[in-house]
Amino acid sequence: MTRFRTLVLLAAGGSLALLLGAFFFQYVMGLAPCKLCIWQRWPHVIAVLVGAAALTLGNRALAWLGALAAATTGGFGIYHAGVEKGWWDGPSTCTSTSPAGMSADDFFDKVINAPLIRCDEVAWSMMGLSMASWNAVIAFALALIWIRAAVATR
Template identity: 60%
Template structure:
């Protein structure tokens, strides 16, 4: 496969995973936990890297894309371990925010906000959670970035 095809597939894969996560959140009614949000950021970074890397030759951008994919994959593995009770997750896996609110309004928001726990599996398919699927697919995307890097 050509370098730009590999980069396009990798960037499109990140876009598809990110859009899927937003669909689960906004259409499926599954609000994300803190670790879910963390897994989204590297995908959001990989997409513009891919767009730029198609236009600019060199090894740096495919390397950065691969690192983004490996990062979200590692966070996905960590999140899977938290979900399976293999290790502790972040102490604060709850919704946050209070900018511009009075103390009373902020307190009311905290008390009434649902707690999104990182150690609960909200959805799974074939015995794997969304975090597990993200990790597997992200490592596949990292392989595409690696192949593009080797052609650079």
């Protein structure tokens, strides 16, 4: 097996493993994903599909697209981790915000219509890092593997 194929299998396989892990937490552990969690999944899907295409076609240029997909989900992971830590606001549809400036009726409507899964709460963590943080760390490592694949010599 060529170095290129090995690196693509490792990078795309890493994205597939992260997706399967997310589905495990969702369907086996009962941790429903929030909006930002879902956003982080799509680039992994793209990376897996790009990996399949790169292996089938042997096209090294596709590895750059895989790197972009991995870096994108890593960026989403950093954004989500920052929302969880309160460093910045997340989407108003899945985070709690201050009622300052809201009328009582608007505040009541916001509470009643609030989503069940919040983006600004950590559902699970390991070694002090949330799932979003782990996604970012691993995704950026996968992006580096994709880049190695793109520049790998035959």
